[in-house]
Amino acid sequence: xxxxxxxxxxxxxxxxxxxxxxxxxxxxxxxxxxxxxxxxxxxxxxxxxxxxxxxxxxxxxxxxxxxxxxxxxxxxxxxxxxxxxxxxxxxxxxxxxxx
Numbered sequence: 001x002x003x004x005x006x007x008x009x010x011x012x013x014x015x016x017x018x019x020x021x022x023x024x025x026x027x028x029x030x031x032x033x034x035x036x037x038x039x040x041x042x043x044x045x046x047x048x049x050x051x052x053x054x055x056x057x058x059x060x061x062x063x064x065x066x067x068x069x070x071x072x073x074x075x076x077x078x079x080x081x082x083x084x085x086x087x088x089x090x091x092x093x094x095x096x097x098x099x
Contacts, residue, residue, distance in 0.1 A: 001045040004038040004071075006031065006053055010079055015048065022048070028056040035060060038071070047071050050078045 005015045005022025012022040023034040031053050038044050047064075054061045054075050064073045 002041070002043045003046045003048060004041070004044040005048045006034045006038065007048070007050040007076075008053070008078065011050055011076075014079075020048070025053055025056070031056040032060070044071050046074060048074050048076060050076055051081075052078050 003015075003020045005012050005020050006025060007015075007022065009024040012024045015022060023030075023037065025031045025034050035047075035057060038047050049061065061073060061075070064071070065075065
């Protein structure tokens, strides 16, 4: 089981320091390409994506967020920005367990 990060350069770099791979993106085309690359590797069980990148491909992300299929998608706040969504609620929805 592997994790894959799709986010801005700083977030991808931060996660790489703990051994996670990923791709930095700057626009919707790059986000779609990174998403496809993450799905091609059947070992990726969790995709971590920042809110701003997820918004670039919202329809695609939501199909995985609200389904029971893999990979599991975890949407995280962008660095330095207050989340417009409740992170605890998102995790509860993603894993189906109340924390």
